[in-house]
Amino acid sequence: MRRQSMMPYLAWMLLFIIVPLLLVVYYAFTIPSETGNVWSLENFTRFFEPIYLKVLWRSVYLAVLSTMICLLLGYPAAMIMVGNAFTRKSALMLLFVVPMWMNFLLRTYAWLTLLERNGFINVLLSALRLPRLNILYTNSAVILGMVYNFLPFMVLPIYSVLSKIDKDVIEAAGDLGANSLKVFMKVVFPLSLPGVVSGITMVFMPALTTFVISRLLGGGQFTLVGNLIEQQFLVVGDWGFGSAISVIMILLILLSMAIMSFFEGEESEVAPW
Amino acid sequence: MKNIVELKDVSKLYDETVALGGIDLVIKKNEFVTLLGPSGCGKTTTLRLIGGFEQPTTGSIFFDDVDITNVPPHKRKVNTVFQRYALFSHLNVFENVAFGLRIKKLSENAIVEKVDKMLSLVNLSGFEKRDINSLSGGQQQRVAIARALVNEPEVLLLDEPLAALDLKLRREMQHELKNMQQQLGITFVFVTHDQEEALSMSDTVVVMQDGEIQQIGSPVDIYNEPINSFVADFIGESNIVDGIMLEDRLVDFAGSRFECVDSGFGKNELVDVVIRPEDLVLIPAEKAKLTGVVRSVNFLGVHYEMIIEAKDGARWLVHSTIMEPVGTEVGLGLEPMDIHIMKKVG
Ligand SMILES: Nc1ncnc2c1ncn2[C@@H]1O[C@H](COP(=O)(O)OP(=O)(O)OP(=O)(O)O)[C@@H](O)[C@H]1O
Ligand SMILES: [Mg+2]
Numbered sequence: 001m002r003r004q005s006m007m008p009y010l011a012w013m014l015l016f017i018i019v020p021l022l023l024v025v026y027y028a029f030t031i032p033s034e035t036g037n038v039w040s041l042e043n044f045t046r047f048f049e050p051i052y053l054k055v056l057w058r059s060v061y062l063a064v065l066s067t068m069i070c071l072l073l074g075y076p077a078a079m080i081m082v083g084n085a086f087t088r089k090s091a092l093m094l095l096f097v098v099p100m101w102m103n104f105l106l107r108t109y110a111w112l113t114l115l116e117r118n119g120f121i122n123v124l125l126s127a128l129r130l131p132r133l134n135i136l137y138t139n140s141a142v143i144l145g146m147v148y149n150f151l152p153f154m155v156l157p158i159y160s161v162l163s164k165i166d167k168d169v170i171e172a173a174g175d176l177g178a179n180s181l182k183v184f185m186k187v188v189f190p191l192s193l194p195g196v197v198s199g200i201t202m203v204f205m206p207a208l209t210t211f212v213i214s215r216l217l218g219g220g221q222f223t224l225v226g227n228l229i230e231q232q233f234l235v236v237g238d239w240g241f242g243s244a245i246s247v248i249m250i251l252l253i254l255l256s257m258a259i260m261s262f263f264e265g266e267e268s269e270v271a272p273w
Numbered sequence: 274m275k276n277i278v279e280l281k282d283v284s285k286l287y288d289e290t291v292a293l294g295g296i297d298l299v300i301k302k303n304e305f306v307t308l309l310g311p312s313g314c315g316k317t318t319t320l321r322l323i324g325g326f327e328q329p330t331t332g333s334i335f336f337d338d339v340d341i342t343n344v345p346p347h348k349r350k351v352n353t354v355f356q357r358y359a360l361f362s363h364l365n366v367f368e369n370v371a372f373g374l375r376i377k378k379l380s381e382n383a384i385v386e387k388v389d390k391m392l393s394l395v396n397l398s399g400f401e402k403r404d405i406n407s408l409s410g411g412q413q414q415r416v417a418i419a420r421a422l423v424n425e426p427e428v429l430l431l432d433e434p435l436a437a438l439d440l441k442l443r444r445e446m447q448h449e450l451k452n453m454q455q456q457l458g459i460t461f462v463f464v465t466h467d468q469e470e471a472l473s474m475s476d477t478v479v480v481m482q483d484g485e486i487q488q489i490g491s492p493v494d495i496y497n498e499p500i501n502s503f504v505a506d507f508i509g510e511s512n513i514v515d516g517i518m519l520e521d522r523l524v525d526f527a528g529s530r531f532e533c534v535d536s537g538f539g540k541n542e543l544v545d546v547v548i549r550p551e552d553l554v555l556i557p558a559e560k561a562k563l564t565g566v567v568r569s570v571n572f573l574g575v576h577y578e579m580i581i582e583a584k585d586g587a588r589w590l591v592h593s594t595i596m597e598p599v600g601t602e603v604g605l606g607l608e609p610m611d612i613h614i615m616k617k618v619g
Contacts, residue, residue: 168359171326174346175353176373176424186372190363 027243043244052228052245059225062139062214063207066146067154070203071196073147074154078195081155082162093159096152108145108216115141115217137219145213153202161195162188193263201260205253225249274301276338277460278323278428283332285318285484292318294484295332300428300462300477305454307463307471310481311507316464317356319481320430323462324353336428352421356432356464358413360405360420366392367401369416373424391423394453395446410437415446422453428460435470447474468508472496480504501618502545509549512589516546516614524614528585529562531607535614545615550578550592552611561604565589567597581605 028044030037046052081092099107114120115136122132135141165188173183211226218224223231225245232242278300285293293315300306308316321327322334325346333342341349352373361369367388374384392398395415405413414437421429434450435443451474454461465471471478472492480487480495480503488500499505502513516526521536526546538544558564565581568588572578577596581589581603589605597603 166357166359168355168357169361171324171346172353172355172359172361172420173372174326175324175351176420177347177376178372179347182376186376187361187363191361193363 024243024246027239028247029244031240043240044248046241047245047248055223055228056225056248058223059208062142062146062224063204066143066150066207067200067204069143069147070151070154071200074151074199075158075192075196077151078155078158078162081159096155099148100152104149105212107149108213111141111145111148112136112216115144136217139218141217142214142224145217146207146210149213150203150207153206154199157198157202158192158195161192165191197260197263201257204256208253209249274303276300277302277304277336278462279335279338280319280322281333281335283319283322283329283334285315285322285327286330291484293322293329296481296484296486298479298486298489300460303454303458303460305451305461305463305474305476306479307465307475307477308479308481309465309468309471309507310487311466314481315484316466316481317432318484320353320432320462320464323428324351324430325349350427352424352426352429354417354421354429354431354434356436358417360413360416362405364405365401366397366403366405366408366416369405370419370423372420377424387423388419391419394422394449395419411439411442414438418446418450422457422459425457426459428462429454431461431463433464433466435465443470450474472508478508480507482507499547499613499615501615502547503618505545505547505613505615510590510592512548512550512553514546514548514587516544518542518544518614522609524612527563527583527587531562531612532609533612533614534610535612538614538616543617545617547613547615548589548607548611550590551576552607553589553591553593554606555591555593555595555597556604556606558602558604561606563589563605563607564602565605567599567601567603570596570599572596 029039029041031040031042047056077092077096115133116122117132117134117136122134125132135144169187169191170183173187178186209226211224211230214224214227229242229245229249232238232245236242276299278298280296280298282295282297283293284291284295296315296319298319308319310316318327322329325341325344325348329342333340335341336344336349336351361372364372370388370391371384374387379387388401389398392400395418397412397415397419400408400412400416405416408416414434418431418434421431431450435446438446447470450461450463453459463471463474472495475492477489478492478495479489482503488495488504490498495504495508499508502511505511506513514526516524518535518538518541519525519530520540521538522533524531524533524535524544524546563583565583565587568580568582570577570579576592576594579591579593579596581591583589591605
């Protein structure tokens with residue numbers, strides 16, 4: 001019975017996840033020659049040229065930075081959402097959730113027009129006699145785009161963990177002499193760590209691999225790993241190299257997931273949520 | 274003894290619900306006070322007001338004669354054992370108990386010493402490294418007690434701290450708590466809805482109902498001299514019937530006149546007559562004013578519990594070490610001093 005009901009799911013997995021993955025691995029470890037494809041590590045060694053390492057470094061740097069900004073903005077936002085009365089809470093929640101209903105590309109294009117030299121923001125700034133903001137096609141714009149797009153993925157897991165913390169536990173900490181700061185440091189924050197970990201994971205991964213945001217707001221001059229992969233497949237046509245970079249990224253993501261789940265696992269042993 | 278906690282005309286409203294309707298309560302130093310009453314009568318609310326987790330709607334709260342109505346919980350010399358434990362699930366047993374001491378920045382040695390002592394007091398030595406979630410309900414409850422008591426507060430608030438324990442452990446802990454309270458000289462404000470627990474542990478029992486205090490007194494006073502039929506019924510089992518006070522020391526109920534010891538009621542005033550089941554004695558029917566047929570017999574260990582149905586349909590609860598089989602006609606004897614007359618409430 002159970003086995004049977006799993007079948008469509010397994011078939012689905014096989015067709016759309018396992019097979020493509022095997023294909024990627026196959027292309028990554030082969031190079032074309034006169035006698036057909038031959039096994040080789042050339043695609044990988046190529047990635048370790050400085051020009052590509054720089055791309056990787058920039059991707060990691062921007063992803064880490066925007067994840068940190070998301071955390072710094074998202075944690076207080078989640079706390080405000082938990083702390084507030086019901087009506088304001090759901091209003092705030094909508095504020096975070098509604099943009100997610102809109103297409104990802106559209107949202108990013110919207111920023112393009114907002115940030116343009118004569119876009120809405122600059123018109124507004126000059127009307128207020130303030131200096132213009134020329135961040136379009138810079139790292140800042142890419143980070144802005146990432147933070148904007150991925151912030152909900154930080155807020156929601158933190159919110160859901162925070163909202164499950166028993167009010168009694170917070171009162172107990174106060175009862176034992178802890179002021180609000182200590183209550184936060186010693187009780188609320190440790191209890192919310194699983195949410196923080198999954199928030200970081202959910203922001204860092206897409207931030208590391210995005211190519212749309214960097215292409216639109218970074219103007220192509222700030223190539224990230226995502227763009228590199230896209231280029232290899234769609235422009236250069238070097239499927240082998242593209243696959244190799246993909247494999248490296250998959251390994252990187254698995255590694256960071258392992259690190260994260262180590263933290264999470266350590267926490268969830270003591271905190272069932 | 275000096276007053277340590279004092280509630281003056283304290284009331285608490287939640288939206289439309291009156292959780293407490295203006296109570297006055299004085300708790301003396303080193304006293305073991307128990308708040309007793311049915312679910313929803315305002316026991317937890319009273320504790321939360323003393324702990325500082327709620328602000329009274331009206332009235333003020335004093336600690337050592339200082340008004341602390343607006344003092345936040347972490348600045349009150351009071352610790353609480355919460356009704357639902359409220360343990361820190363991210364910390365192990367040791368760290369839970371050590372929490373308050375760490376906040377006070379005690380030295381590591383002092384912390385280890387105090388926590389160890391406290392854990393052995395609550396029978397949890399060897400559990401230091403255990404996860405909170407791996408403990409049974411009773412063990413968690415004892416961690417909660419240790420976590421509060423280790424701070425040596427002047428007043429300890431305990432909200433049904435023994436509710437999750439089995440009978441044997443419960444008896445042991447009752448004993449332990451009472452001992453600790455006397456040894457450490459801490460004032461206990463203890464909440465329970467178990468009247469036996471209240472009577473056996475307390476110096477003073479506060480009986481509450483619907484956000485009002487019904488009676489404050491020593492366990493013996495509360496048991497022997499309940500102020501109204503609610504208290505009588507709540508403290509121990511009681512037979513409560515309608516009666517008419519014919520004159521001082523003479524009452525009419527169950528179709529007969531009985532001598533009693535109460536006076537000061539109006540002539541022919543309608544009253545509640547309260548008789549404890551253990552005060553009713555089985556006697557031959559022909560010698561008794563009160564007669565009936567045995568309807569049920571229950572053996573409860575120390576005594577039998579019987580229900581005797583009188584001709585007028587009243588069912589009398591009797592506790593006795595001797596029993597009569599179901600269906601037998603029996604008489605019920607009682608002494609004047611065992612007839613408690615109470616003003617009708619409401
Ligand atoms: N936060 C709250 N909001 C609204 N009503 C409340 C709140 N806390 C308590 N009440 C109400 O106040 C009344 C007294 O509650 P309280 O918790 O003090 O009862 P209790 O005597 O401790 O009962 P129990 O024995 O069930 O614990 C109840 O009617 C309860 O519903
Ligand atoms: Mg309660």
